[in-house]
Amino acid sequence: xxxxxxxxxCVLLTLQSENVIVPNAAIAxxxxxxxxxxxxxxxEWLLGKMNWRGVDVPLVSFEVAGGFEGKVSTSTQIAVLYxxxxxxxxxxxxxxxxxxxxxxxxxxxxIKPDEYAEDNHPMVAQKIRVxxxxxxILDIEAMEEMVMQANI
Numbered sequence: 001x002x003x004x005x006x007x008x009x010c011v012l013l014t015l016q017s018e019n020v021i022v023p024n025a026a027i028a029x030x031x032x033x034x035x036x037x038x039x040x041x042x043x044e045w046l047l048g049k050m051n052w053r054g055v056d057v058p059l060v061s062f063e064v065a066g067g068f069e070g071k072v073s074t075s076t077q078i079a080v081l082y083x084x085x086x087x088x089x090x091x092x093x094x095x096x097x098x099x100x101x102x103x104x105x106x107x108x109x110x111i112k113p114d115e116y117a118e119d120n121h122p123m124v125a126q127k128i129r130v131x132x133x134x135x136x137i138l139d140i141e142a143m144e145e146m147v148m149q150a151n152i
Contacts, residue, residue, distance in 0.1 A: 008106050017068045021137050027081060031078050044064050057093065060096070077097050077101070
């Protein structure tokens with residue numbers, strides 16, 4: 001199949017500062033906010049831990065990790081993502097989201113690298129344009145590595 005007709009199914013997560021795209025298969029579940037237990041001496045971007053299906057799940061703020069200085073609310077929704085690493089201490093990681101996620105199917109020709117965007121966010125694999133709109137591709141492995149280095 002040629003690249004123009006190949007479809008990519010992903011989820012567009014709406015955050016306060018930008019939109020983030022993740023592969024549909026990386027999403028375990030979108031859940032309403034839960035009780036989040038703070039973690040002592042954790043980095044600011046690590047909002048705490050929550051219990052989901054009997055598992056402790058670290059909850060991160062994509063925005064704070066990227067230098068966003070606004071207040072991140074954990075009272076909306078959380079995208080629970082599968083870990084990309086085998087035998088990870090955390091099989092899931094939660095990301096606080098502020099809007100309604102959208103499942104989208106794009107053709108490869110609809111997604112273009114954003115050559116003018118600054119790409120200095122530690123959790124971004126690439127800045128892109130989807131049908132002309134700015135978005136970021138979430139680097140789940142980098143996010144996991146940050147959680148592991150936080151020693152929680």
